[in-house]
Amino acid sequence: MKDKLEQIKNKALKMLEGAKDLNFLQTIETNLLGRKGELTNLLKQVKDLPNDQKPIVGKMANEVKNEIVDIIKNKIVELSQADKISSTPLDMTWPGEPAEIGHLHPITQFQRKIEDIFLSMGFEILEGREIETPKYNFDLLNIPKNHPARDMWDTFYLEKGLVLRTHTSPMQLRAMETRKPPVRLLVPGRTFRHEATDASHETTFHQYEGLVIDENISVRNLLSTLESFFQTLFGKEVKIKANGSYFPFTEPSLEVSMSCLICHGEGCSVCKKTGWLEMLGAGMVHPKVLKNMGVDPEKYSGFAFGGGIERLMMLYHGIDDIRLSYKGDLNYLEQF
Numbered sequence: 001m002k003d004k005l006e007q008i009k010n011k012a013l014k015m016l017e018g019a020k021d022l023n024f025l026q027t028i029e030t031n032l033l034g035r036k037g038e039l040t041n042l043l044k045q046v047k048d049l050p051n052d053q054k055p056i057v058g059k060m061a062n063e064v065k066n067e068i069v070d071i072i073k074n075k076i077v078e079l080s081q082a083d084k085i086s087s088t089p090l091d092m093t094w095p096g097e098p099a100e101i102g103h104l105h106p107i108t109q110f111q112r113k114i115e116d117i118f119l120s121m122g123f124e125i126l127e128g129r130e131i132e133t134p135k136y137n138f139d140l141l142n143i144p145k146n147h148p149a150r151d152m153w154d155t156f157y158l159e160k161g162l163v164l165r166t167h168t169s170p171m172q173l174r175a176m177e178t179r180k181p182p183v184r185l186l187v188p189g190r191t192f193r194h195e196a197t198d199a200s201h202e203t204t205f206h207q208y209e210g211l212v213i214d215e216n217i218s219v220r221n222l223l224s225t226l227e228s229f230f231q232t233l234f235g236k237e238v239k240i241k242a243n244g245s246y247f248p249f250t251e252p253s254l255e256v257s258m259s260c261l262i263c264h265g266e267g268c269s270v271c272k273k274t275g276w277l278e279m280l281g282a283g284m285v286h287p288k289v290l291k292n293m294g295v296d297p298e299k300y301s302g303f304a305f306g307g308g309i310e311r312l313m314m315l316y317h318g319i320d321d322i323r324l325s326y327k328g329d330l331n332y333l334e335q336f
């Protein structure tokens with residue numbers, strides 16, 4: 001009887017393996033496990049065996065039965081899936097599932113808006129590196145070691161004395177290594193500072209840096225360029241003004257402000273009742289820096305400026321917390 005069981009099992013396994021459709025599977029199942037099935041008949045005979053044989057053969061017969069039932073179940077699932085796929089009509093013209101596509105981050109979108117305006121004024125757009133050497137971040141910009149002005153750009157120092165750049169200004173010098181005046185350059189990019197964060201300060205932010213060098217460049221050129229930029233971005237009614245300031249790499253140095261977009265100069269909480277919003281630092285490129293660029297300060301002069309992209313974007317869209325842009329919060333991001 002044991003041999004017979006073994007025989008039935010082997011035959012069943014072979015047939016099941018080759019089963020290609022559900023009808024055939026059904027036939028195999030009936031022949032084996034149906035009321036008059038081969039295995040059913042065998043199981044019925046177990047009761048006639050001698051007492052000491054009954055439990056052993058009975059157990060074995062049940063194991064074979066369970067194994068076959070499991071295989072049949074799996075085969076049914078497998079074949080019915082294959083059946084479904086092959087019986088679904090394939091219409092190649094049917095529109096596909098719409099893919100969920102994201103979009104550029106609001107800061108990138110806004111950076112491109114700035115780039116477009118400067119491109120239209122004949123500027124070349126350049127990108128710099130986020131990890132800088134102190135030589136480019138400070139020294140060549142006339143900020144010597146141990147000079148208190150370095151405190152204005154407290155930064156994150158990395159291994160091997162490298163720094164996360166604190167401003168986009170180092171690119172002024174890198175760009176001039178491969179260029180000669182006249183140049184008009186705009187360098188947007190990510191910058192880093194050792195800051196305590198709040199609604200208007202982040203350790204990571206973006207700047208846009210401008211550099212124009214040619215013969216007879218004056219403060220007037222600087223101011224008219226910036227005025228055109230702000231007017232194109234915000235609309236014709238914007239005015240700008242410049243106050244004296246200090247940067248080691250410019251002489252004279254200026255702080256450029258724009259008339260308040262909210263109150264148009266009357267005074268409100270956004271402009272702290274002054275009617276003006278400070279927008280960026282700027283100035284005429286210091287003769288020492290021109291020399292570091294290999295440019296003759298007797299023949300050429302230039303202006304430079306640098307401002308925060310987030311600050312501009314927040315005013316443009318009416319956003320009141322810079323940290324929103326770095327949270328990855330979809331409720332915020334999906335509004336752009």
Ligand code: DAH
Nearest residue numbers: 167169281282283304305306
């Ligand atoms: N790099 C300065 C800063 O991050 C901003 C700046 C001021 C850039 C004057 C300039 C400039 O190019 O001329 O605070």
